[in-house]
Amino acid sequence: MTIEARFHLAWPGFSLEVELRCPGQGVTVLFGRSGSGKTTLLRAIAGLERVPGGRLVVNGATWQDETIFLPTHQRPLGYVFQEASLFSHLSVRGNLEYGWRRTDKKQTAGFDAIVSLLGLAPLLERSPEHLSGGERQRVAIARALLTRPRLLLMDEPLAALDQERKNEILPYLEQLHETLEIPVLYVSHAPDEVARLADHLVVLGEGRVLGAGPLTEMLARLDLPIRLGEEAGVVLEAVVSARDAEWQLARVDFPGGGLWVRDKGLPIGHAVRVRILARDISLARHCVTGTSIINTLPVRVARLGEDAHPALCLVRLEAGGIPLLARVTKRSATALGLEPGHEIWAQIKAVALIA
Amino acid sequence: MPDSDDLAAIRLTLELATVTTLLLLLLGTPLAWWLARSRSRWKGVMGAVVALPLVLPPTVLGFYLLITMGPSGPIGQLTQALGLGLLPFTFPGLVVASFLYSLPFVVQPIQNAFETMGDRPLEVAATLRASPLDAFFTVALPLARPGFLTATILGFAHTVGEFGVVLMMGGNIPGVTRVVSVQIYSRVEAMEYTQSHWLAGGMLLFSFLILLALQTFRPDRRRP
Numbered sequence: 001m002t003i004e005a006r007f008h009l010a011w012p013g014f015s016l017e018v019e020l021r022c023p024g025q026g027v028t029v030l031f032g033r034s035g036s037g038k039t040t041l042l043r044a045i046a047g048l049e050r051v052p053g054g055r056l057v058v059n060g061a062t063w064q065d066e067t068i069f070l071p072t073h074q075r076p077l078g079y080v081f082q083e084a085s086l087f088s089h090l091s092v093r094g095n096l097e098y099g100w101r102r103t104d105k106k107q108t109a110g111f112d113a114i115v116s117l118l119g120l121a122p123l124l125e126r127s128p129e130h131l132s133g134g135e136r137q138r139v140a141i142a143r144a145l146l147t148r149p150r151l152l153l154m155d156e157p158l159a160a161l162d163q164e165r166k167n168e169i170l171p172y173l174e175q176l177h178e179t180l181e182i183p184v185l186y187v188s189h190a191p192d193e194v195a196r197l198a199d200h201l202v203v204l205g206e207g208r209v210l211g212a213g214p215l216t217e218m219l220a221r222l223d224l225p226i227r228l229g230e231e232a233g234v235v236l237e238a239v240v241s242a243r244d245a246e247w248q249l250a251r252v253d254f255p256g257g258g259l260w261v262r263d264k265g266l267p268i269g270h271a272v273r274v275r276i277l278a279r280d281i282s283l284a285r286h287c288v289t290g291t292s293i294i295n296t297l298p299v300r301v302a303r304l305g306e307d308a309h310p311a312l313c314l315v316r317l318e319a320g321g322i323p324l325l326a327r328v329t330k331r332s333a334t335a336l337g338l339e340p341g342h343e344i345w346a347q348i349k350a351v352a353l354i355a
Numbered sequence: 356m357p358d359s360d361d362l363a364a365i366r367l368t369l370e371l372a373t374v375t376t377l378l379l380l381l382l383g384t385p386l387a388w389w390l391a392r393s394r395s396r397w398k399g400v401m402g403a404v405v406a407l408p409l410v411l412p413p414t415v416l417g418f419y420l421l422i423t424m425g426p427s428g429p430i431g432q433l434t435q436a437l438g439l440g441l442l443p444f445t446f447p448g449l450v451v452a453s454f455l456y457s458l459p460f461v462v463q464p465i466q467n468a469f470e471t472m473g474d475r476p477l478e479v480a481a482t483l484r485a486s487p488l489d490a491f492f493t494v495a496l497p498l499a500r501p502g503f504l505t506a507t508i509l510g511f512a513h514t515v516g517e518f519g520v521v522l523m524m525g526g527n528i529p530g531v532t533r534v535v536s537v538q539i540y541s542r543v544e545a546m547e548y549t550q551s552h553w554l555a556g557g558m559l560l561f562s563f564l565i566l567l568a569l570q571t572f573r574p575d576r577r578r579p
Contacts, residue, residue, distance in 0.1 A: 099483030
């Protein structure tokens with residue numbers, strides 16, 4: 001179950017040299033600045049951009065190689081554009097049915113199921129021009145899903161929306177993530193989308209793949225610091241394991257230990273993601289008591305790396321095989337005598353529950 | 356009151372405009388599509404040729420049509436060889452002349468509509484499994500509807516309003532090639548001003564209504 005893509009193209013002022021292998025399941029975010037080639041890569045995968053000599057194999061099916069080039073309409077994919085691009089001459093229902101009618105019905109997920117998954121039932125008879133930006137994008141996502149794609153491509157689907165609309169759609173996307181098994185390639189440079197949706201991260205720069213790997217691993221890389229917003233930091237997968245009603249706290253467990261976070265009312269057993277920023281971890285040689293910090297984990301120093309300012313360094317830690325990043329001054333690092341392999345304590349000042 | 360000659364001229368004019376407009380829509384649409392989407396270097400040349408009737412005096416167009424379709428012209432010889440006879444001074448001849456003369460009025464609005472729509476709707480259609488031909492009929496044509504409306508009205512009105520090309524190509528044969536504009540000309544020549552008023556006034560009213568309709572259906576008019 002993999003997606004293999006190889007595309008080389010040279011345009012005046014831009015070139016794309018991509019060789020990529022990513023998992024054929026879950027959400028892979030193509031991350032990079034504008035002009036890094038994310039959208040071009042996605043369009044090449046969709047067949048909207050014809051790249052001679054390209055190669056694309058999706059979970060065993062060859063969509064393109066030296067001899068084959070499936071035109072876009074023969075590729076079993078769904079594509080969500082940055083602007084919803086709904087057909088203005090059709091109602092919401094007409095838009096949803098457009099692809100659905102053209103797909104083998106036996107393979108097609110129930111129309112009503114997808115409509116209710118994206119909360120579109122009350123909008124079906126409306127015209128696209130009478131929808132809000134968020135509603136339009138939800139229609140576009142449902143329209144793509146209704147073709148029962150074997151690969152879902154999303155090109156910054158939330159970039160054209162304000163934060164409020166984004167927050168309205170993100171829960172739907174998370175739900176898709178949990179309920180559907182379609183692999184998703186998701187272009188974005190928005191930190192919150194990466195943190196909430198990505199399982200796998202591909203970092204692009206100037207038409208090249210700078211790095212690719214599982215989200216947590218990628219965020220903890222010292223050679224390729226990825227800032228989610230202002231700050232370096234990691235995102236961990238965890239499970240709610242206990243709730244403390246007295247203090248309104250919930251405990252989430254990950255392989256490196258347990259963390260107390262503010263209780264958002266999620267039930268025990270619920271899978272969550274937590275984000276820990278490098279600046280919120282301080283390091284100590286011993287388990288310190290008598291502080292206000294409630295989350296302290298035993299960790300092992302894996303590596304030290306440079307940070308943006310010469311006074312600071314990033315320390316990659318490992319807790320139960322899961323990487324964490326801490327930012328400390330170089331003076332502190334020297335004073336503590338930090339070396340790879342040292343067993344120390346991480347004091348975590350803030351843990352953000354993101355989903 | 357209009358007499359039977361006038362009525363025959365009106366009927367002929369409407370027939371000519373209807374046939375011409377239908378042909379223009381049928382053949383002008385693929386041409387407009389090509390002009391809107393092709394990257395060929397011949398596109399500019401073709402666009403200029405289509406636009407020629409906008410600037411040429413109708414007599415020039417009529418003159419060359421008469422020559423090429425006449426007995427010794429290439430098209431004239433072709434139509435004779437095919438057993439169709441000669442086109443000048445016949446209704447089909449008028450249709451051909453009107454077709455060329457009104458071509459830009461039909462092609463350009465449709466071309467504009469296709470260009471304004473851009474690639475995106477067709478790309479979306481392709482990602483929804485529509486073949487290019489399918490997408491053309493189910494997405495491009497419906498989205499270009501305002502352009503087609505303008506093209507139809509303009510093509511029809513312009514054909515009704517032509518004079519020079521018709522006179523050169525069709526002459527002035529009652530019931531065969533004598534359209535309203537030529538009929539008015541004949542009436543005025545014969546000093547029949549009352550009859551001329553009926554026809555000329557009718558044309559004035561017709562043209563005004565057409566332009567009014569165009570203003571009302573303007574595609575860029577946003578609904579509140």
